[in-house]
Amino acid sequence: MNWKRAAIAALFAVPVIALFAWGFTKDPNNIPSPLPGRMAPDFRLPVFSPGEAPTTLPVGDTVHLASLRGNVVVLNFWASWCLSCRDEHVELQQFARRYEGKPVKFLGVLYNDFPAPAINWIREMGGQQYPSVNDANAHTSIDYGLYGVPETYFIDGSGRVAYKQTGPVTDAILTRIVDSLIAALPASGAAAPADSAAHVLAPAAPGSKGTL
Amino acid sequence: MxxxxxxxxxxxxxxxxxxxxxxxxxxxxxxxxxxxxxxxxxxxxxxxxxxxxxxxxxxxxxxxxxxxxxxxxxxxxxxxxxxxxxxxxxxxxxxxxxxxxxxxxxxxxxxxxxxxxxxxxxxxxxxxxxxxxxxxxxxxxxxxxxxxxxxxxxxxxxxxNPLLQNHILMAVHPPLLYLGYVGMSVPFAFAAGAMFSGEVASDDWIKISRTWTMIAWGFLSAAIIAGMWWSYEVLGWGGYWAWDPVENASFLPWLTATAYLHSVMVQERRGMLKQWNLNLMVGTFVLTILGTFLTRSGILSSVHAFTTGTIGYYFLGFIAFVLIGALVMVAGVSEKLKTRGRLESATSRETVFLLNNLFLTAFCFTVLVGTLFPLVAEAARGIKVTVGEPFFNKMTLPLITALIFLLGVGPALPWGVASKAQMKQKLLPPIAGAVVLGAVALIAGARNPYAVLIFAFVGYSAFANGREYWIGMKARHAAHGENWLTALSRLVSGNRRRYGGYVAHFGVLFVALGIAASQSFRREREATLKPGETITVAGHTARLKEVWGRQEPQRAVIGATMEVLDNGRVVATADPRMNFYPTQSSPVPTPQVVSSIGGDLYFNLMAFDQNGAHATVKLIVQPLVPWIWFGGGIVVLGAIIGVFPNRKRRTVVAPARQPVAAVPIPVATTGGGEA
Missing domain, CATH: 1.20.120 (Four Helix Bundle (Hemerythrin (Met), subunit A))
Incomplete structure (x- = not known):
């Protein structure tokens, strides 16, 4: 056994092992979304579930995202066949009820699902505080680069995506993001702020639709 | 309890x-x-x-x-x-x-x-x-x-996991993969045993490890093909290989094991490449553990990654132990492995084996670099990138092309040194095969030079390997008056490893042909159809019959029934589906394939209208894909032939074998049945 040679050979293993050890500190599936900082893709989608007073919208009405400008908007993509959506449901509803009257609008977006089972699901889960719209052909989901459900997008007063949550959202995340976005809103009644330097990225072209 | x-x-x-x-x-x-x-x-x-x-x-x-x-x-x-x-x-x-x-x-x-x-x-x-x-x-x-x-x-x-309950191949692919992966532990154990026991310079361990490598290699080959098939039938993107880290992980040890199965023959016959063979065997094992590590630790993003906890750190410890241990052992004993033989000629079978090993290890290295690149890039520059298909295709196509050519040259050349006349007589006739398949590819519309070359080389190598059978059978027919079938079976059973190897070569050629054809001539189209409307791709027409839905105990299913038409007559139907599982964050597609010997019609349901008024369907026409699966079966058959011991020769027959050996066919000196 030539130990000198053996020791030199062993040194070659060190960088490889170090690389793997370092790799453990990273989540390979955590691919940052390019959306935060950009204008939220606009949409007009029909309401299929009215929500509860005082935030009801009549079934069949169209929600136009741009018309919510000036408020913080929380967009929650969900489906009745999705288990993780059940996990986040209670916290999400409690949060929405607690923030009633504040300048924040909640909206559910139904992904790859049918209204009938979705309405059953809402009933079974004890209600949904806010209205839900039906993304029937999934175009809006594609515009948002949806990876799966649940996913939640936080849109600031000027209509830009501020934060994206992949997977179930929690009360802690909701509180942190929504509070900071409300704080950043201009005094009520003021126009949306002029573009800041951080927001020079081009907004998504209105009406641009992905294909399936 | x-x-x-x-x-x-x-x-x-x-x-x-x-x-x-x-x-x-x-x-x-x-x-x-x-x-x-x-x-x-x-x-x-x-x-x-x-x-x-x-x-x-x-x-x-x-x-x-x-x-x-x-x-x-x-x-x-x-x-x-x-x-x-x-x-x-x-x-x-x-x-x-x-x-x-x-x-x-x-x-x-x-x-x-x-x-x-x-x-x-x-x-x-x-x-x-x-x-x-x-x-x-x-x-x-x-x-x-x-x-x-x-x-x-x-x-x-x-x-x-829904992807694992969609297809029968899920019962086949993982066990085969484990049998292949884990099987490589055996030859490694004997390589390590040889180093510890000081028997490393003797060729004895090689005889045991060779047989077990071939067993594991056969399983691994089958597993890789079954994995491709599963991915093709289940994942819905119409492909069978995506250079996903886990696919690569199964492919890397296959490459080094394939190299070993060839180079070990050089050690047996010529006493050369001892150190190299040891490296290949140890490397193969390290790559199986690395593959497991990449799959099971969650370090790379992959379709196969399981959710993990602390287990990654255990694997890290084990891979560090194996890697350092292997390097120390191999480097420590290297002086005992001085080669006694040397190459006599550039035109010999051992030269081809050397080239084959060079290309296979270069292949392995390229794939390894591409697989680990995302990790390196993130460590070095903090960016998330993958190199993806273009890198792998560009880097590996020349190697694949060369390997397919060598696969025809190797069997044709004798050990030691080939005379000019021998070379002419052996290497020129197969060109006929190259011309035929090359021309077929050109007429069919292939324009990519690699594609045309691969077709031509497949023709060359099929001719060359087939000719080895023909020569052997002819000799037996002439010497013993055996009928052709008996001649074939005696020929094979007299030197199973050699002729099993040629069978595996044929399998590889079928796979290469299937891949080259389906990559070159793949045509696809996507259309949103109302019931009764048709979609036509490359002369194949299909009609949407209906969009339907049903609730199954474990999932909800939406499907589109497509009818394949031939002159207005329905010749086949396909039901591409989308499955909704409660545990999944997005629907799981089930494509449907209508196969025939010439190729596949691959249907995938992309989107559907909630009222069933229309459906968006993708139709991909993929020539010769079934040949890949068939070729995989032939490769495994070759491994099975090669693994069993040779037929015992009766002494009476021995002198009469002379004419066979006159054509340079190495007589089996080592059976492969020692283990």
Missing amino acids: TGMFAHDALLVSLIAVLFGAIVGTVGIRRGRQDWVQLAFGAIYANFVLVTIATGAMIYALVTHDYSVSYVAQVGSNETPLFYTVISLWGALEGSILFWAWVLGAYSTAVIWINRKRPGTLVPWAAVTLLVVALFFAILLVGPANPFMPVFPVPADGPGP
């Missing part, structure tokens, strides 16, 4: 392998044969114990015993029995258990068969196998314990 009992079995097995490894090492050092027998006993005992645990797990799965953590994780009352049983390898803990079982089976078989062999090679190999088993035993008792008690006991579970 089952869970506690099984966990106890695993605990005892951990103690047994630890005890066996220690008592074996000490026993060898002190020359105590009885202690070595205890180590062998530990191998058998471990197998029995892990078999009990695996049996208990299957029992728990089938009886829906949700008090067992693994069953609570992958079981569900609605899952069909078949998928319940195979969910044994559907998630991390179960797959590790199954892995340990396969390792136990292999170890028991190889040690039992070789238990009477004198010397310390087999005892050291046994100790090596026990150390590998120890790692898996630690995992099973600790971080990957599948028998954790669950309380309160749930009434139902989420069921296995």
Whole structure:
């Protein structure tokens, strides 16, 4: 056994092992979304579930995202066949009820699902505080680069995506993001702020639709 | 109850392998044969114990015993029995258990068969196998314990990963892969045994390791093809290979093992490449562990990645141990492995084997770099990138093309040195094959130079390998008056390794042809159809009959029924579907394939209208894809032929074999049946 040679050979293993050890500190599936900082893709989608007073919208009405400008908007993509959506449901509803009257609008977006089972699901889960719209052909989901459900997008007063949550959202995340976005809103009644330097990225072209 | 009992079995097995490894090492050092027998006993005992645990797990799965953590994780009352049983390898803990079982089976078989062999090679190999088993035993008792008690006991579970309950191939691909992967532990153990025992310079360990490598290689080949097939039939993107880290992980050891199966012949005949062969065998094992590590630790993003906990760190420790251990051993004994032979001529079979090894290892290195690149890039520059298909295709196509050509040249050239006349006589006629297939490709519309070259070289190599059979059969026919079928069977059974190898070559050529054709001539179109409307791709027309939906116990299914038309007549139907599983964050597609010998019509449902008024369907026409699966079967057949011992020759026949040997066919000096 030539130990000198053996020791030199062993040194070659060190960088490889170090690389793997370092790799453990990273989540390979955590691919940052390019959306935060950009204008939220606009949409007009029909309401299929009215929500509860005082935030009801009549079934069949169209929600136009741009018309919510000036408020913080929380967009929650969900489906009745999705288990993780059940996990986040209670916290999400409690949060929405607690923030009633504040300048924040909640909206559910139904992904790859049918209204009938979705309405059953809402009933079974004890209600949904806010209205839900039906993304029937999934175009809006594609515009948002949806990876799966649940996913939640936080849109600031000027209509830009501020934060994206992949997977179930929690009360802690909701509180942190929504509070900071409300704080950043201009005094009520003021126009949306002029573009800041951080927001020079081009907004998504209105009406641009992905294909399936 | 089952869970506690099984966990106890695993605990005892951990103690047994630890005890066996220690008592074996000490026993060898002190020359105590009885202690070595205890180590062998530990191998058998471990197998029995892990078999009990695996049996208990299957029992728990089938009886829906949700008090067992693994069953609570992958079981569900609605899952069909078949998928319940195979969910044994559907998630991390179960797959590790199954892995340990396969390792136990292999170890028991190889040690039992070789238990009477004198010397310390087999005892050291046994100790090596026990150390590998120890790692898996630690995992099973600790971080990957599948028998954790669950309380309160749930009434139902989420069921296995939907991708794993979509297709029958899921019953085939993972076990084959484990048999291939784990099988490489055996030749490695003998390589390590040879180094520890000081027998490394002798060729004896090579004879044992060669046979077991071929067994594992056959399984691994089958596993890779089955994996491609599964991905093609299930994932819905119409392809069969995406250079996903886990596909690469299974391919890397295949490349080095293939190189070894060729270069080992050079060592047997010429006494060369000893160090190289040792490196290949150790490297193959390291790559199987690396592959497991990449799959099971969650370090790279992949379709196969299981959710993981602390187990990654155990794997990191093990891979560090294996990597450093292997490098130290190989470098430490390198001086004992000075080669005695040398190349006599550039035009000989051994030269072709050297080139084959060079290309295969370059191939392996390229794929390894591409696989680890995302990790390196993020470490060096903090960016998330993958190199993806263009890198792999660009880098590997020249190597693949060259390898297909060599696959025809190698069998044609003799050992030692080929005369000019021999070369002319051997290498020129197969050009006819190249011309025919090259022309076919050009007429069919292939314009990519690599594609045309691959077609041509497939023709060349098929001709060359077929000719070896023809020459051998003709000689037997003339010398013994045997009919052609008898001549063929005697030819093969007289030198199984050689002619099995040629069969495997044919399999590889079928695979290459299928891949080249489906990549070159793939045509696809996507259309949104109302019922009754048609879509036409490359002369194939299909009509949407209806969009339908149904609720199944474990999922909801939406499907589109497509009718394949021939002159307005319905000749086949396909039901591409989307499945909605409660546990999934997006729908799981089920494509449908209509196969014929010339190729596939691949249907995928992309989107549907909620009222069934229309559906968006993708139709891909893929020529010759079934040839890939067929070729995979032929490769495995070649391995099976090669692994069995040669037919015993009756002495009467021996003198008459002269004409056969006159055409340079190496007579089998080493059977392959020693193991």
